[in-house]
Amino acid sequence: MSQDPPYRHLSEIPWVYPHPEADQVSVQTGIEYVRTDAGALTIDVYAPARRSPSVALPAIVLVAGYSDIGYETVTGCRFKDMAMSTSWAKLVASFGMAAVTYGNARPKEDLEAVLQYIRAHGPEWGIDAERLGLWGLSGNGPLALATLAASPAGSFKCGVFSCAYLADLDGSTHVADASRQWRFTYPEGFRVESMPADLPVFIARAGQEQDPGLNVALDRFVSAMLAANRPVTCVNFAAAPHGFEMFHDTLETREVIRQMFRFARFHLAGTAADGVNV
Numbered sequence: 708m709s710q711d712p713p714y715r716h717l718s719e720i721p722w723v724y725p726h727p728e729a730d731q732v733s734v735q736t737g738i739e740y741v742r743t744d745a746g747a748l749t750i751d752v753y754a755p756a757r758r759s760p761s762v763a764l765p766a767i768v769l770v771a772g773y774s775d776i777g778y779e780t781v782t783g784c785r786f787k788d789m790a791m792s793t794s795w796a797k798l799v800a801s802f803g804m805a806a807v808t809y810g811n812a813r814p815k816e817d818l819e820a821v822l823q824y825i826r827a828h829g830p831e832w833g834i835d836a837e838r839l840g841l842w843g844l845s846g847n848g849p850l851a852l853a854t855l856a857a858s859p860a861g862s863f864k865c866g867v868f869s870c871a872y873l874a875d876l877d878g879s880t881h882v883a884d885a886s887r888q889w890r891f892t893y894p895e896g897f898r899v900e901s902m903p904a905d906l907p908v909f910i911a912r913a914g915q916e917q918d919p920g921l922n923v924a925l926d927r928f929v930s931a932m933l934a935a936n937r938p939v940t941c942v943n944f945a946a947a948p949h950g951f952e953m954f955h956d957t958l959e960t961r962e963v964i965r966q967m968f969r970f971a972r973f974h975l976a977g978t979a980a981d982g983v984n985v
Contacts, residue, residue, distance in 0.1 A: 716782075720790055721953065722794040733754050733756045734796075740820055749809065750809045751808045752806070754833055755800050760833065765838035765840070766835070766836075767805070767867070767975070769807065769808050770847045770850055771787065771809065771814060772843070772892045776812055798964075802968045803972060807821070809821045814891075838864050842868075843868045845891075846886075847891065849897075852873050853874075863903075864907075865907045865909070866906065866907075866909070867970065871921075873897075876928060881920030883895065884920065904937065906938070907974050909940045909970040910939065910941045911941075912925055912944060915946060915948045916949050929941045
């Protein structure tokens with residue numbers, strides 16, 4: 708008689724992709740990037756353990772579109788300490804890049820502070836501040852997208868999105884409605900024309916997405932990017948549910964994850980090589 712797998716809290720569920728060994732990733736935690744009335748907010752930096760200390764690495768920032776004040780109340784921990792966040796960061800490092808996760812109280816303002824800190828102090832932590840990308844998952848997508856669009860050309864080398872709410876176009880309200888329901892940050896007023904013309908974007912689409920409004924908004928965004936002849940790559944994972952990186956352990960899931968990391972590595976590091984992971 709088969710048994711159900713043991714219950715795991717959401718905060719304990721990592722990505723299904725094989726993780727690197729512990730000695731293959733170095734982690735620097737608790738780097739203070741701003742101090743607030745509630746105390747210090749900190750950054751964690753993940754990087755390949757076996758690398759030349761004289762070589763600065765391109766970096767990806769995992770955007771947090773929810774305030775930790777509410778997020779911790781619901782999940783029991785900050786977004787950067789979730790297993791999905793720490794496992795993602797270790798995978799980034801295994802592909803030869805640096806990953807940045809961070810705590811926040813005010814998502815938009817604190818992301819701006821994180822980026823300012825990285826650009827000012829990145830070399831201290833082995834980060835090449837001239838080669839940055841943003842990664843937005845689910846409800847973190849709108850803030851990541853808005854930040855890419857609001858930044859001067861050349862500020863970022865790429866953006867990667869997975870199962871992400873993006874932006875309402877053509878008078879629709881799907882993302883705004885979801886923002887009110889799930890309490891993620893949604894900077895309204897996005898226009899495709901505001902995106903840097905040469906900024907490559909990767910989107911992983913879950914064909915079995917549980918919120919149909921997410922894919923309606925995503926599909927309109929992709930169509931608008933294509934109509935404007937912007938560099939967008941969309942992979943439609945037809946069999947995947949929302950959060951497939953954690954909940955859908957199949958060979959196709961692993962291949963789509965590989966595509967996301969290869970895309971980021973190509974545009975940030977100029978190579979499609981996989982590093983530790985193959």
